Amino acid sequence: MKKIVIPLVLIGLVIISAISFLTSKGTEQTKLMVLKEQFDKKAVQHVDHTQFTELKKKFTSPRQVTEACIACHNGRAQEIMQSNHWNWEKAEYVKDRGIVYLGKKNAINNFCIGTEGNEMSCAKCHVGYGMSSSKDFNYQDESNIDCLVCHDNSETYAKAQEKGGAPDPSVDLANVAQHVGKPKRSNCGVCHFFGGGGNNVKHGDLEKSMFEPTKTVDVHMGTDGMNLQCVDCHKTENHMISGKMYSLSSMNRNRTLCEDCHTESPHDDAILNKHTLKVACQTCHIPTYAKVNATKLAWDWSTAGKLKDGKPYEIDDAAGNHTYLSIKGNFTWGKNLKPDYVWFNGTAGHYLLGDKVADTTKPLVLNPLYGSYNDVDSKIIPVKIHRARQPFDPVNKIIIQPKLYAEKVGEGALWKDFNWETASEVGMKDVNLPFSGKVSFLKTEMYWPVNHMVSKKENTVKCNECHTRNNSRLAGLNDFYMPARDYSPFIETAGKLVLLLSFLLVLIHGGFRFFSSRKMKKRG
Amino acid sequence: MKQKVYIYRSFERFWHWMQALSIFFLAATGFEIHGSFTFFGYQNAVKYHNIAAYTFIVLIVFAIFWHFTTGEWRQYLPTTKHLKAQINFYLIGIFQNAPHPTKKTVLSKLNPLQKLTYLALKILVIPTMVISGLLYMFYRYPQKGMIEGLNIGTIEVIALFHTAAAFLLVAFIIVHLYLMTTGSTITSNLKAMITGYEELEDAHGNHESENLKNDKKEVEA
Numbered sequence: 001m002k003k004i005v006i007p008l009v010l011i012g013l014v015i016i017s018a019i020s021f022l023t024s025k026g027t028e029q030t031k032l033m034v035l036k037e038q039f040d041k042k043a044v045q046h047v048d049h050t051q052f053t054e055l056k057k058k059f060t061s062p063r064q065v066t067e068a069c070i071a072c073h074n075g076r077a078q079e080i081m082q083s084n085h086w087n088w089e090k091a092e093y094v095k096d097r098g099i100v101y102l103g104k105k106n107a108i109n110n111f112c113i114g115t116e117g118n119e120m121s122c123a124k125c126h127v128g129y130g131m132s133s134s135k136d137f138n139y140q141d142e143s144n145i146d147c148l149v150c151h152d153n154s155e156t157y158a159k160a161q162e163k164g165g166a167p168d169p170s171v172d173l174a175n176v177a178q179h180v181g182k183p184k185r186s187n188c189g190v191c192h193f194f195g196g197g198g199n200n201v202k203h204g205d206l207e208k209s210m211f212e213p214t215k216t217v218d219v220h221m222g223t224d225g226m227n228l229q230c231v232d233c234h235k236t237e238n239h240m241i242s243g244k245m246y247s248l249s250s251m252n253r254n255r256t257l258c259e260d261c262h263t264e265s266p267h268d269d270a271i272l273n274k275h276t277l278k279v280a281c282q283t284c285h286i287p288t289y290a291k292v293n294a295t296k297l298a299w300d301w302s303t304a305g306k307l308k309d310g311k312p313y314e315i316d317d318a319a320g321n322h323t324y325l326s327i328k329g330n331f332t333w334g335k336n337l338k339p340d341y342v343w344f345n346g347t348a349g350h351y352l353l354g355d356k357v358a359d360t361t362k363p364l365v366l367n368p369l370y371g372s373y374n375d376v377d378s379k380i381i382p383v384k385i386h387r388a389r390q391p392f393d394p395v396n397k398i399i400i401q402p403k404l405y406a407e408k409v410g411e412g413a414l415w416k417d418f419n420w421e422t423a424s425e426v427g428m429k430d431v432n433l434p435f436s437g438k439v440s441f442l443k444t445e446m447y448w449p450v451n452h453m454v455s456k457k458e459n460t461v462k463c464n465e466c467h468t469r470n471n472s473r474l475a476g477l478n479d480f481y482m483p484a485r486d487y488s489p490f491i492e493t494a495g496k497l498v499l500l501l502s503f504l505l506v507l508i509h510g511g512f513r514f515f516s517s518r519k520m521k522k523r524g
Numbered sequence: 525m526k527q528k529v530y531i532y533r534s535f536e537r538f539w540h541w542m543q544a545l546s547i548f549f550l551a552a553t554g555f556e557i558h559g560s561f562t563f564f565g566y567q568n569a570v571k572y573h574n575i576a577a578y579t580f581i582v583l584i585v586f587a588i589f590w591h592f593t594t595g596e597w598r599q600y601l602p603t604t605k606h607l608k609a610q611i612n613f614y615l616i617g618i619f620q621n622a623p624h625p626t627k628k629t630v631l632s633k634l635n636p637l638q639k640l641t642y643l644a645l646k647i648l649v650i651p652t653m654v655i656s657g658l659l660y661m662f663y664r665y666p667q668k669g670m671i672e673g674l675n676i677g678t679i680e681v682i683a684l685f686h687t688a689a690a691f692l693l694v695a696f697i698i699v700h701l702y703l704m705t706t707g708s709t710i711t712s713n714l715k716a717m718i719t720g721y722e723e724l725e726d727a728h729g730n731h732e733s734e735n736l737k738n739d740k741k742e743v744e745a
Contacts, residue, residue, distance in 0.1 A: 004534045008586075012542065012579060019578045271570060277665045374677065376667055463566035469559045481680035484559030484566065488684050495691030502695045506702040509614075513706075516619035 035261055039226050043182055050178040059173035062129055062166065063143040068177065070142055077142040079239035084248075085127045086145070088115070088134065092250040095349055095370065105134050106353045107248055110366055110388035110444045111196035111299060112328075114353065114401045117430040121405040123165040125191040131164045147180070150187050154179035158190075162405065185211055185221065188230040198322070200295045202247075204337065204384040205452040209292035217291050219454050233261070246449060247367055252346025252377065256451075258282070280379040282451055283341065284461040289384065289450045294321050294333035299388040302441040304329035305418040312418070327404075327415040339382030339450045341474055343371035348447075354433050356397045363387065363443040364399075373480040380477065384448040391424060395436030399444075403427035531630055532720045536596075539587045540717055546580040551694055558687060577657055584654065599634050600643045607636040618706060628724055645696060649689050656686040 049055055054068050070077050084090050089103030104115045104122070115122040116134065123131035128144045131137045138144060146165060148157045157176045160168040167173070193199060193207045200207030215222030220233070234243040234256050243256035258281040265273040266281075275284075289295070304327060307313070312326030321333045351357075351366040371378035391400040403426040406413030412426030420439045428435035466474045467484035474482065532540070553573035556563055564572060591597040609625035614637070617625070626635045634642065659682045666675040676682070707713035708723070716722035 005538050008535065008538050012582070015582050016575060016579050020575050269567075269571075271574075274664070277667055376665075463570070464562065467557075467559065467566050481678055481683055483557055483679075483683060486680075486683075487558065487687065491684055491688045491691070495688065498691055498695045499698065502698040506698060510702060510705075512619055517621070520621050 045181055049180055055177045065173050065177045066143050066145050066147055069147045077145055080145050083239055094250045103248055108351050108353060108399050110390050110446050116401055117403045117427050118405040120164050121162045124159045126165045129165050148176050150183045151180040152176050153181040155186055183231055184229055200293050203448055204295035205289040205450045207293050217453060219456050246348040250348050278379055280381045282382050283380050285454050286382055286450055287455055287459060287461045288336050288338060289453050290335050290337050291453055294335040296331055297334045298332035300330040301390045340385050341380050342369050342383055343378040344369045344381045345371040345375050345377035353431055363445045365445045367446055369447050382450040384450055386446045388444050389441040390444055392440050392442035393436050394438055394440040396434050400424045401427045401431050526723045526725050528721050529724045530720055531722045532717055535590055537720055542583050546576055549576045554690055600639055602639050602643055603636050610635050610637045649692050652685055652689040656682050660686060
């Protein structure tokens with residue numbers, strides 16, 4: 001008999017080990033190695049621009065630099081003139097709205113609200129010169145293009161504050177022109193890290209620590225690691241940059257995805273690979289954002305305009321973040337944040353300038369991200385939610401585009417005159433929208449997908465941070481069943497009851513047996 | 525007259541104890557996956573549960589083969605004969621030291637209640653576990669390019685069946701562990717399942733299992 005038992009046990013063991021070995025197929029190592037090898041070769045500068053006589057001269061205006069660029073790089077200006085960085089709008093299909101031109105010109109956000117009327121200040125982040133107003137700007141004039149803001153490799157180029165996109169007068173244009181090349185993190189970051197009027201105000205995952213991050217902050221861009229540049233992932237051809245932000249985009253196209261490099265099944269573990277159908281890579285691989293500096297979580301415009309001795313003032317927290325500014329109101333900041341999570345299929349809606357708000361009882365989501373469990377295109381993604389109270393015309397039911405910036409006092413700008421009514425009146429007139437004269441404040445939300453600050457493998461979100469009864473990261477997504485988090489209250493109660501009854505039955509029956517046998521023994 | 529009888533063959537014992545081990549281990553890892561407690565760590569629990577599940581399935585395949593080749597499957601044919609007597613024994617007789625109403629023999633190891641319970645386990649609970657478990661493992665979220673009719677929209681129903689059956693299995697084990705002590709002595713059943721030998725009365729006796737004869741009749745009918 002033992003002769004049979006031992007072989008059977010052995011067979012069992014062989015089967016168990018065979019299964020466990022065969023289920024782990026080591027594909028990721030090789031894929032990662034290929035990627036590492038590929039990105040280890042850093043781009044070589046093919047041309048030395050310091051050698052060109054065209055650039056060895058005194059430039060008196062940035063437009064002369066642009067003309068010098070175009071003289072050799074012909075055709076490139078046309079590419080720029082078709083780009084979003086230039087036009088500040090693009091044709092997008094938006095659900096329930098059709099095809100619209102969507103961009104900074106007409107979308108409302110809940111930070112500085114909108115660019116219209118404030119271009120002199122906002123155009124610091126336009127790839128052009130001389131935008132005093134988005135309507136008057138000449139989008140056909142090639143010499144208005146600012147090549148340098150993206151292509152400066154000397155790290156000395158900077159745009160001036162509130163000059164419609166013009167460079168700072170101190171910039172040595174010839175030096176910059178002679179040191180141009182592929183855009184680096186610094187070129188992109190100078191705008192994308194400071195959107196909303198300060199470091200890390202908008203994104204939460206894009207901020208100044210990303211100029212020179214460590215691998216702990218971002219595993220791809222870490223200077224102690226692969227040191228990737230923005231354009232390594234945001235692949236660009238003919239000045240069309242891949243990737244998008246859903247604060248200003250609506251369609252599921254031209255996205256930059258982790259899967260572009262890593263494929264949809266990058267894990268050793270088959271069960272982890274199964275997750276990629278419904279869970280975006282970022283959801284597990286970005287456990288926290290705003291890792292180094294705080295990001296703005298809430299903005300209350302309603303308190304703006306308070307003055308001390310007739311002068312605007314600011315209050316900062318211990319870390320130096322503004323918690324109150326007379327020109328902007330109160331702010332809440334947060335650091336090392338767990339993202340919120342939503343279903344997202346790559347399409348989004350938008351509140352556009354002039355839209356009437358039907359329901360003012362609950363916060364208005366300015367850029368609802370669409371998606372659900374049952375939608376095959378949807379995945380769970382991490383987002384930062386930015387909440388605000390922003391000026392609203394309660395009679396016309398329109399979000400107000402106020403005049404914020406002006407050079408002088410008396411032009412109606414909030415940041416100079418500190419009067420909501422006049423700022424709203426001037427601002428709304430500027431965009432040809434009615435204004436009732438009344439200003440109230442509407443609660444709004446914006447959803448900012450978190451895509452950067454990817455953590456090291458060791459720091460990814462653990463299974464039981466989502467798969468758990470209490471405080472699941474996905475506690476807010478209730479349109480599907482998730483093991484460990486979810487259960488049927490009926491089966492749970494009935495099951496426990498059955499177990500309890502079985503125990504009781506055993507105890508009672510056993511007890512009776514024990515006592516009756518003792519009685520019987522006594523009786524003998 | 526009592527005599528020592530070889531009642532559980534080696535494969536039978538191996539199967540029984542492997543099954544016991546599997547079920548304990550599957551329950552421990554499974555209820556961790558269910559979120560009832562934390563012990564192995566979620567990822568490990570899932571990994572171990574799946575390996576144990578495959579082991580269990582292999583064991584089941586061997587056991588089915590064994591049952592059919594040896595004809596032992598007949599042990600589980602349900603009968604109503606002595607069923608009432610058996611129930612009465614557990615409710616009353618057992619406290620009065622009454623004898624078991626059915627004789628345990630090599631050809632009829634199970635009393636009518638055991639027959640019913642084990643049969644239900646074999647054709648209801650365990651198949652539910654295995655089928656829902658396999659669906660759980662091979663479930664793929666609906667995706668583009670797949671035949672829509674074959675899609676399972678949600679894992680919920682699968683998970684609920686799996687959980688419900690798991691509760692029943694654990695309840696079975698609780699009662700089974702207790703009833704193990706109701707043999708001719710407290711440990712006689714346990715010893716039999718370990719060594720294969722049990723002291724039985726008239727094991728190959730003249731009236732060689734009336735139950736089995738009846739069963740045979742039923743089958744023939």
